[in-house]
Amino acid sequence: MNPLLLLFMFLLTANCEAAWRSTHVQITNNLDPNTTDLTIHCKSADDDLGVHVLHHQEFxxxxxxxxxxxxxxxWCSFQWLNQFHWLDVFIEETFNCRDCKWIISNDGPSLYNKITKVYDHKKWNDEKKRT
Structure with a gap:
């Protein structure tokens, strides 16, 4: 059998398997309890998930x-008090998670690491240097 055809079939099978499984993103408001609610607005190129208001510890x-x-x-925008930030919460080629759990704190976002079992602090997209 043609090696290119075999490679194509392998890649198609791998992509189909990934497409069948669901991926989950969860965002939890972990702002200080005295802070006002967290307003988030999440989107993809195809879907606008709308605006959601999260009280303390809601997700x-x-x-x-x-x-x-x-x-x-x-990606999502995050707004509370006088703060406004945005963040990529899932990029297929970058994120290695099928259950991506984010917490949003006063000091920034953190993503759960299933290997170390702790939340790794991340930078807001608006804080990243553009090259």
Missing amino acids: YRWDFKINLFGGTQF
């Missing part, structure tokens, strides 16, 4: 399937 969660052809990405 918003959604499930989705990976795009068969790749490139699945979700």
Whole structure:
């Protein structure tokens, strides 16, 4: 059998398997209890998930399937008091999670690491240097 055809079939099978499994993103308001609510607005290139207001320790969660052809990405804006930030919460090529759990604290976002069992602090997208 043609090696290129075998490679194509392998890649198609791997992408189909990924597309069948659901991926989950969960965002929890871990701001100081005396802080006002956290307002989030999440989107992808294809979906606008709308605006959600989270009280202290409440979370918003959604499930989705990976795009068969790749490139699945979700980002959110976060607003409270005089703060406004945005963050990529899922990028298929970058994030190695099928159950991505974020907490949003006064000092920034953190993503749960299933290997170390702790939340790793991340930078807001608006804090990252552009190259």
